[in-house]
Amino acid sequence: MPEQSPRHLILSLFGLYAREGSHWLSVRSLIALMADLDVDAAATRSSVSRLKKRGVLEPAKPDGAAGYRLSTTALAVLREGDARIWSRPRSSVDDGWLVVVFSVPEAERGKRHELRSLLTRLGFGTAAPGVWIAPGTAYDETLAALDRAALTSYTELFRGSYLGSGPPQVRVGEWWDLPAIASLYDEFVADHGSLTALRSPGPARAFAAYVPMLTAWRRLPYLDPGIPLSLLPPDWPGVRAGELFAELDGRLRAPAAEHARGRLETVHHAE
Numbered sequence: 310m311p312e313q314s315p316r317h318l319i320l321s322l323f324g325l326y327a328r329e330g331s332h333w334l335s336v337r338s339l340i341a342l343m344a345d346l347d348v349d350a351a352a353t354r355s356s357v358s359r360l361k362k363r364g365v366l367e368p369a370k371p372d373g374a375a376g377y378r379l380s381t382t383a384l385a386v387l388r389e390g391d392a393r394i395w396s397r398p399r400s401s402v403d404d405g406w407l408v409v410v411f412s413v414p415e416a417e418r419g420k421r422h423e424l425r426s427l428l429t430r431l432g433f434g435t436a437a438p439g440v441w442i443a444p445g446t447a448y449d450e451t452l453a454a455l456d457r458a459a460l461t462s463y464t465e466l467f468r469g470s471y472l473g474s475g476p477p478q479v480r481v482g483e484w485w486d487l488p489a490i491a492s493l494y495d496e497f498v499a500d501h502g503s504l505t506a507l508r509s510p511g512p513a514r515a516f517a518a519y520v521p522m523l524t525a526w527r528r529l530p531y532l533d534p535g536i537p538l539s540l541l542p543p544d545w546p547g548v549r550a551g552e553l554f555a556e557l558d559g560r561l562r563a564p565a566a567e568h569a570r571g572r573l574e575t576v577h578h579a580e
Contacts, residue, residue, distance in 0.1 A: 313524055315348045315356040320365070321524045323379055324387045326569045332384055333369055335376035338576045342569060345513065346520055372577075382457060389450050393530035394523075395558070397551045400444035400535045402477075407448050408467040409433065409441040411460075424460055432534030434484030442484055444535050481540045490532050494546035497525055497553070504557050512568035519557070519565035526554045 322342050327334045334342075336357070343353040357377060360366045366377040379387065392398060409428060413421040431451055433441040443451065445468050455461040471477050481487070501522050510518065533547050541547075 313521055315343065315352045316360060317524050317527075318343065318346055318348065318520060319353070319356055319360065320387075321520050321527065322569075323366075323383075324390075325520070325523070326566070326573065327379065328384075328387070331369070331371050331378055333371055333376050333378040334573075335372075335374040335576065337374070338376070338573050341572050341576050345516060345568070345572065347517075385453070385457060389453065390527070390531075393535075394527055397530060397555075398446065398535050400446045400537055402537050402539060404537075405445035405468055405470050407443045407445050407451060408436070408469070409443075409451065409464055410439055410467075411464045413463050420460065420463055423458060424463060427454055427458055427460065430531060432531045434481070436480075436484050444537070447534055478540050481536060482542075485533075485536065487542065490529075491542070491546050493529060493532065494550040497529060497550045498546070500525065501557065502553060504561070505553070507560065510561065510564060512564045512571065515561045515564035516568035519561035522554075522557055522561070526550075 319339065322339065323332070323334065326342070336354075339357065340350045340353050344350070357366060361368065361377065364380055365383045367380050369376060369378045371378075411421075411424050413424065428441045428451075431443065431447065431454060433443045433447075436442040448466070448468060452461070452466070455464060471480065473480060504518050504522060507514065507518060529547070529550065538545060538548070
């Protein structure tokens with residue numbers, strides 16, 4: 310399997326095992342969990358420092374031990390991502406389309422880059438220069454993200470049906486880079502399909518398999534924001550990849566959590 314960024318693995322650990330209570334992990338706990346993923350302490354500390362600078366993690370000592378908690382913004386993003394990651398929502402043609410257009414004064418052109426980056430992260434396609442499109446079901450999540458980034462005032466949002474002259478299947482292929490998305494789905498299946506052989510893995514083995522698998526999956530529901538299957542190419546690989554994720558999640562999540570709880574308790578008693 311491809312090597313994954315320690316930063317992305319750390320976000321997965323916080324999302325999985327620091328969401329209850331104070332949303333906090335001690336530095337020693339994080340280093341221990343990352344070691345179980347074959348990431349050394351130096352790489353872990355460096356990645357935590359970068360996440361702190363980006364405002365994702367905040368230093369905190371709720372029990373007197375040095376550690377970090379998720380920032381309010383990071384926690385909100387993770388909560389919104391839960392539905393995409395685990396529910397894998399898929400819209401229908403009847404849900405229509407959400408269209409976002411924005412206008413940014415030249416004096417604030419940095420906001421233009423922020424808007425493009427945010428809409429790209431949410432999986433929007435580009436219907437025309439300055440016109441971004443997503444399934445109509447993306448409205449609530451998009452509005453919340455724009456509000457959080459203080460970008461709502463630069464945008465106008467519309468929801469409706471496609472009334473163009475060309476077939477919508479063709480237009481979807483122009484709005485999104487479907488071959489690139491399909492390739493990433495195929496890559497996920499190729500990288501993680503062998504994990505189906507783990508019938509009853511022990512907690513440590515499940516943890517070592519589950520966290521990287523979830524980390525690899527996390528970005529895919531954002532690249533494909535639930536485009537209706539009827540508008541996608543036949544035998545869309547996202548279906549196969551989603552079924553694989555659901556199978557592995559159902560098989561590995563509980564024993565992986567058991568390992569994480571045991572590791573956290575061991576470190577806590579040693580501190």
